[in-house]
Every structure is written in structure tokens, then in C-alpha cells.
Amino acid sequence: MAEKLLMRALGGETLDVPPAWMMRQAGRYLPEYRATRAQAGDFLSLCYNPELAAEVTLQPIRRFGFDAAILFADILLVPQALGADLWFVTGEGPRLSTITTRDEVDALKPVDAIHETLNPIYETVRILSRELPAETALIGFAGAPWTVATYMVAGRGTPDQGPAHAFKDGDRAAFTALIDRITAATIEYLSAQIDAGAEVVKVFDSWAGSLKGADFDDFALTPAKAIVAALKARHPGVPVIVFPREAGEAYKGFGPATGADCVALDQSVSAEWAAAHVQPEVCTQGNLAPEHMVTGGQALVDEVRRIRDAFSGGPHIFNLGHGITPDADPDNVALMLETLRETRG
Numbered sequence: 001m002a003e004k005l006l007m008r009a010l011g012g013e014t015l016d017v018p019p020a021w022m023m024r025q026a027g028r029y030l031p032e033y034r035a036t037r038a039q040a041g042d043f044l045s046l047c048y049n050p051e052l053a054a055e056v057t058l059q060p061i062r063r064f065g066f067d068a069a070i071l072f073a074d075i076l077l078v079p080q081a082l083g084a085d086l087w088f089v090t091g092e093g094p095r096l097s098t099i100t101t102r103d104e105v106d107a108l109k110p111v112d113a114i115h116e117t118l119n120p121i122y123e124t125v126r127i128l129s130r131e132l133p134a135e136t137a138l139i140g141f142a143g144a145p146w147t148v149a150t151y152m153v154a155g156r157g158t159p160d161q162g163p164a165h166a167f168k169d170g171d172r173a174a175f176t177a178l179i180d181r182i183t184a185a186t187i188e189y190l191s192a193q194i195d196a197g198a199e200v201v202k203v204f205d206s207w208a209g210s211l212k213g214a215d216f217d218d219f220a221l222t223p224a225k226a227i228v229a230a231l232k233a234r235h236p237g238v239p240v241i242v243f244p245r246e247a248g249e250a251y252k253g254f255g256p257a258t259g260a261d262c263v264a265l266d267q268s269v270s271a272e273w274a275a276a277h278v279q280p281e282v283c284t285q286g287n288l289a290p291e292h293m294v295t296g297g298q299a300l301v302d303e304v305r306r307i308r309d310a311f312s313g314g315p316h317i318f319n320l321g322h323g324i325t326p327d328a329d330p331d332n333v334a335l336m337l338e339t340l341r342e343t344r345g
């Protein structure tokens with residue numbers, strides 16, 4: 001069989017129709033997802049149930065025929081595996097025990113201990129690598145150290161990542177020790193996903209945009225570079241996608257500086273700017289605003305064509321700029337793919 005479209009784009013090929021998938025493609029906007037989550041009991045039970053987690057991963061593939069499936073799990077399973085308490089409050093989001101001192105960082109479990117908690121995730125990957133259609137690539141993932149740390153420090157999502165900034169600014173050495181622990185755990189976690197069958201991995205740095213100057217280098221760029229280097233040493237040939245969300249102009253240079261194979265873009269940079277400044281360096285991914293999955297119509301069609309055409313001169317993976325939201329209409333997802341894959345006149 002010819003190589004999968006996603007792998008070809010990640011290998012640097014310019015394709016007539018780019019491969020497409022969608023962040024949070026398995027999620028609450030799909031009635032079949034809500035039914036399986038109810039069967040599992042709750043979100044975390046779904047993450048740790050390999051059969052059901054594989055089932056929800058496959059649902060958007062069956063319904064829409066995306067070119068890639070992303071493992072169903074969550075970035076906050078790593079803090080849990082390192083010993084943090086984790087629960088989800090319905091309608092609000094994640095809650096964790098907080099970490100704000102050097103002693104609390106030192107009290108985290110050793111990195112080797114994470115697999116005890118995360119083994120069911122590797123089993124989900126094994127099921128998926130057996131069950132996915134031959135043309136669909138399997139993406140594993142983890143949160144980037146900074147983004148994971150923002151939740152571990154605050155114990156929840158925060159609008160400005162204030163508590164993590166306060167820890168970083170108050171005791172940089174202790175905060176660096178936390179980042180280092182998460183970095184080491186992330187390498188082991190992603191490496192185990194690859195051993196189980198993940199063909200590509202993605203590192204989500206959702207809050208990279210709140211890091212500026214030397215902080216961006218120390219806590220977004222340096223950890224990403226360490227993760228890419230370790231994975232490349234152990235698994236040469238497995239592509240890595242990095243997503244320093246809202247990095248703005250710092251998207252330029254991020255691919256070469258980290259050694260990643262693809263830089264994912266949020267919708268706050270224009271496709272035209274990114275095609276001129278990022279795509280010449282590395283395969284790009286993105287960057288349709290998720291709101292179009294709610295509103296649809298001609299604006300959606302126009303935006304899909306604009307983004308597709310802007311990136312048509314180099315390797316690109318079509319995606320949203322951030323996750324699809326629960327109020328999205330599945331028909332708009334179908335329209336997005338139909339438009340993307342139409343024959344260009």
C-alpha cells in the first residue's frame with residue numbers, strides 16, 4: 001500500500017489535497033461519543049478503559065474518514081501518574097491537588113512509576129493499531145511540560161496561568177525541577193505509546209503563548225527540544241508534531257530549534273503569514289478557527305479554501321487552530337472535509 005497521506009506530508013511532501021484531522025475530533029459534539037462516555041461512567045473511566053477509549057477514537061474515523069486518528073486520553077493523566085490527585089467536575093473542567101513548593105515537587109513519584117497508571121493507555125494504542133483502516137495514521141500525544149505544569153501548580157485551568165508564573169518567578173530552580181520531572185515522564189510516556197503502535201506523536205503546549213522572552217526559551221522551547229531529541233534517538237523516523245499555541249512570531253524558528261517535523265498553528269496567525277515564514281522551515285498544521293464548526297455556511301467554505309490555498313505550496317496538514325467545541329454541528333465537519341477534498345478548478 002502507498003504510504004499514508006499524513007506520513008507523506010510529515011515527510012515533507014507537498015500534496016494536492018492535504019491530509020486532515022481535527023483536534024478533539026472524538027468529543028461531546030458527537031452523540032455516539034456521549035453515549036460511550038455514559039457507558040464508561042465518566043470521562044476518566046473512559047480514558048482508562050482501553051476498549052471504550054479505542055471505540056471513541058474510531059467514531060470520528062468511521063463517520064468522517066479523517067486521515068488520522070488521535071489516541072483518546074488526556075494530557076492530565078501524566079500528573080496523575082506522577083502522583084497528583086485528578087478529577088473532573090462536570091461542566092467546569094479538571095481539578096488536581098496543587099504543587100507550589102520544592103518539597104511537593106520532590107515528593108512526586110519517580111518517572112519509572114508512571115507506567116503502572118498509564119498501561120491502559122498503551123493497551124488502547126495497541127487495539128487502535130490493529131483496528132484502524134490501513135490508510136489512517138495513528139497519533140499519540142502528551143501535554144508539553146509548561147502546559148501540564150500550569151494545571152499541576154494551580155490545580156485547575158486558569159485564564160492567565162497566574163499561579164504557575166508565580167511559582168516560576170518565586171523559585172525558578174524548584175519550578176525548573178518540576179518542568180524537568182514532567183519532561184522526563186513525557187519522554188517515557190510518548191516512547192511507550194510509540195512502542196505500542198503510535199506512528200506520530202504530538203506535544204500540546206496550549207498555554208505556550210503566556211511565556212515571553214527567556215521564559216519561552218526555557219519552558220516551551222527547551223523542553224520541546226529535549227523531548228524531540230530523546231524520541232528521535234530512540235525512535236528514528238517517528239515524526240513529532242509540536243503545538244506552541246499562541247506563540248505568534250515565535251512560531252517561526254520553532255521547528256528548526258526543536259527538531260520537530262511539524263509545527264501546529266492556532267488561528268491567531270494568518271495562514272498567509274505562516275505559509276511565508278513557518279512552512280519553508282517545516283511542515284505546518286492548522287489553522288481553521290473552531291467557531292466555523294459551529295456557524296458553518298459559506299464562511300466555512302471560503303475559509304477552508306483560503307487556508308488550503310495559502311498552504312498549497314508546501315507540506316501541510318489541515319486541522320483546526322484549537323479543539324472543536326461541544327456546540328459544533330457534525331454536518332459542518334463533513335462540509336469542511338468535502339470542501340477541502342473538492343477538485344480544484
Ligand SMILES: Cc1c2[nH]c(c1CCC(=O)O)Cc1[nH]c(c(CCC(=O)O)c1C)Cc1[nH]c(c(CCC(=O)O)c1C)Cc1[nH]c(c(C)c1CCC(=O)O)C2
Pocket residue numbers: 022023024025026027028037043070071072073074075076092093094141143147157204206323
Ligand atoms: C489543555 C488540555 C487538556 N487536554 C488536552 C489539552 C491540550 C489541548 C487543548 O488545549 O485543548 C488534550 C486532549 N484532551 C482530549 C484529547 C483526546 C484526543 C482528541 O480528540 O483530540 C486530547 C488530545 C480529550 C478530552 N479532554 C477533555 C474532554 C471533555 C471531557 C468530557 O467528555 O466531558 C475531552 C474529550 C477534558 C479536558 N481536558 C483538559 C481540559 C482543560 C478539559 C476540560 C475542558 C473541556 O471539557 O473541553 C486538559
